[in-house]
Amino acid sequence: MAVDTLLLELGAEELPPTALDALSDAFAAGIEKGLQDAEIPFQTVTAYATPRRLAVQVTGLADKQPDRAVERRGPALAAAFKDGVPTKAAEGFARSCGVSVDELIHLETDKGTWLGFQEQQQGESVQALLPEMIRKTLQSLPVPKNMRWGASRVEFSRPVHWLVALYGSDVVAAEALGLQASRTTYGHRFHAPDAIQLEHADDYLAALENAYVLADRQRRRERIREQVLAEAEVQEANAVIDEDLLVEVSGLVEWPVALTGSFDERFLEVPAECLISSMKANQKYFHLLDDQGKLKPLFITISNIESQDPDQVISGNEKVIRPRLADAAFFYDTDRKHTLASRIPQLESVVFQQQLGTLADKARRSTAIATFIAERIHGDVAHAQRAVTLAKCDLVTEMVLEFPELQGIMGRYYAEQDGEPAEVAQALEEQYLPRFASDAIPQSLTGQALALADRLDTLVGIFGIGQRPTGAKDPFALRRASIGVLNILVKGELNLDLRELLQVAADQHQNLPKADGLVEDVLTYMLDRFRAWGQEEGISAEMYLAVRARPVTKPLDFARRLRAVKAFAQREEAAALAAANKRVSNILSKQEHDGSTQVEASLLQEAAEKALFEAVTASQQQVAPLFAAGDYQQALDALATLREPVDAFFDQVMVMADDASVRRNRLALLASLQALFLGVADISQLPQ
Secondary structure, three states, X not given: OOEEEXXXXXEEOOOOHHHHHHHHHHHHHHHHHHHHHOOOOOOEEEEEEEOOEEEEEEEEEEOEOOOEEEEEEEEEHHHHEEOOEEOHHHHHHHHHHOOOHHHOEEEEEOOEEEEEEEEEEOOOEHHHHHXXXXXXXXXXXXXXXXXXXXXXXXXXXXXXXXXXXXXXXXXXXXXXXXXXXXXXXEOOOOOOXXXXXXXXXXXXXXXXXXOOOOOOHHHHHHHHHHHHHHHHHHOXXXXXXXXXXXXXXXXXXXXXXXXXXXXXXXXXXOOHHHHHHHHHHHHOOEEEEOOOOOEEEEEEEEEOOOOOOXXXXXXXXXXXXXXXXXXXXXXXXXXXXXXXXXXXXXXXHOEEEOOOEEHXXXXXXXXXXXXXXXXXXXXXXHHHHHHHHHOOHHHHOHHHHHOHHHOOHHHXXXXXXXXXXXXXXXXXXXXXXXXXXXXXXXXXXXXXHHHHHHHHHHHHHHHHOOOOOOOOOOOOOHHHHHHHHHHHHHHOOOOOOHHHHHHHHHHOOOOOOOOOOHHHHHHHHHHHOHHHHHHXXXXXXXXXXXXXXXXXXXXXXHHHHHHHHHHHHOOOOHHHHHHHHHHHHHHHHHOOOOOOOOOOHHHOOOHHHHHHHHHHHHHHXXXXXXXXXXXXXXXXXXXXXXXXXXXXXXXXXXXXOOOHHHHHHHHHHHHHHHHXXXXXXXXXXXXX
């Protein structure tokens, strides 16, 4: 069986840069799955993409499917012969196989013996299988929005112009999206517009690079990164390379060339975040900072050509950015003519959610929640109330309407200008923290109260109108809100009861359709998010379930227990004690035990049960203050010493004694042992 390289390339008008990675990966995945389904051996599948092309290269691809034995089953043996003579059923099956009855074989199955036929089926050639595979894959790509062009009925993200399909040196006779496959590709639109004839599929990358095209996405990104850093070094500045922007820019160019431009220093009077947002969102520029972290009046743009007159390209970019920055300055100056507080009435007309009212309604509800939280965490209640009142006011400013990503940031700037307390201004920006699982949490108590109140109101409200998230839909980002609440409570070491917080939030809503059981429903949902939260810290599902089995509703306490169980699980005693607790749980669940943990010392008979009683009694005294202090790890370390007396008890003592009082006493001893561990978690859930 021969092997060679397969190259597929679809050429098109400039594809959407933000969709390029998804389209490229789906193209490669579709071809890979097609080859796997056809059982054609191959070595590697690599995706390539530029704004004008999607490509897949498969190395070590066999030229055909392997031959395989195909087995057909005929009539049961009992129906195939009568008195040793083949029946019509046997003869008919033999004819359908093109052989005589004598050439059939016997197939043994769990349901009896059957007549059968086995033949060697020749594998189809890769050339024959690829055309349909290519067509199906291209038709199923996740195109964000299809379009038609000219008189064609073909639909794709952008008009398509060429299709390359080469297996080694041979063109694959494929047709897709109205294109006939060939060996012809094209280089850079301006530097090398002429057709390129590929002699072999292995020539692809080198041929395109000679034609000013870097088809390897990762290589193109790294070249952009290197060029940006080099340009910044020349300017004695620090380049800020946003990874999302880097991906988008690499999807806009085939031959990146970094150039540095400048803008008027007067624009630096505008908050840096505004200028940066404008440069990134509108022009896809990288910004530069000085050694103090302040924005410099410079930018780096990535051109798609090697210009003979780069100064002219730079000048053109400078002319384009000037009005953009002027717009940002205008928005900033316009917004500053009004205080944030003067915008409060505008929130009455901004709908948060149809059934939950406006942003003003949300602010009123959140004020009560934030007040409760601020009191509990010893924050400034007046600051918390003021922060909630102003929290959403920047959403109606010109700057945030133009650049939504600046919400909170502009609130802080405008609040500082208005002379609001520093912690209130800080809280307006912190309310959106954490934005993702590993993000920082609000540092101020006012920011923590505001961030918690806002999320809790949203969670209770959306659940209350029956729009809880599903596996596919979470339009109000309730999963992220839940993780945010957990992170603030845990990382901020706020020992607040989540059930109590949710009840306060629920009390602020009137006439919610799903009010019955609402608090418990949201509580369960949020505590279930600890499974994902724990994965960030290497906590297994079993460890999570061990803690989840306990009625713990304080996230900080929940997290401490998770970490303690994780540490305990590393001990050599863990598996044995987990198994013992599992055995205790099974025994207690099967017996008519009243749950009593009161052990009568006078009823203890065996040395092993006396030793266990003494060990349990000593442990109770030792771990009680540790439980009270929330030092669960030290408590479990102390309980690990129970392994030997527990093992001895089960080896030497018959729990189900004939004497009912002795039996009850031994069950009580086991219950008291179980209760010790349940003070932290149900460790019977751990691997044994």
